[in-house]
Amino acid sequence: MGLFTKERETVPCTVEVSHRFESLHAHVRFDNGAVIHPGDEVLVHGAPILAAFGELLVEQRTATITRASMIERWWTRLTGDLEFMELCEFSFSEELMA
Numbered sequence: 001m002g003l004f005t006k007e008r009e010t011v012p013c014t015v016e017v018s019h020r021f022e023s024l025h026a027h028v029r030f031d032n033g034a035v036i037h038p039g040d041e042v043l044v045h046g047a048p049i050l051a052a053f054g055e056l057l058v059e060q061r062t063a064t065i066t067r068a069s070m071i072e073r074w075w076t077r078l079t080g081d082l083e084f085m086e087l088c089e090f091s092f093s094e095e096l097m098a
Contacts, residue, residue, distance in 0.1 A: 003069060004069050004071060006067055006068065006069055006072075008065065008067070009034070010062060010064050011032050011062070011063055011064075011065060012031040012060065013029060013030050013044065013061050014029045014059070015044060015060075016057070018051065018055075019053055020054055020055070026049075031060075037067070037068065037073060038076040039077075040068050041065070041066040041068075042064070043064045043066075044061050044062075045062045045063065046062075
């Protein structure tokens with residue numbers, strides 16, 4: 001991984017899409033154990049997986065991981081922490097707003 005360069009790798013993956021009452025989710029697991037870091041981008045190849053209500057679909061796919069450069073990774077960590085703090089700027093109160 002270079003300071004300004006990006007690397008790409010193609011990996012096998014398992015995509016799980018659930019549209020059930022107990023669980024509504026979509027997960028991607030990299031079958032080779034690849035790990036995603038801040039700033040990395042993932043593109044799963046193939047047609048969209050559409051699960052009807054009550055279904056759990058699991059498919060084998062291929063994904064391309066574009067690794068962030070060192071500068072992008074650093075920037076993502078820096079700005080990600082700041083954006084998280086924006087999420088913390090709220091409060092709950094029992095008072096009704098007029």
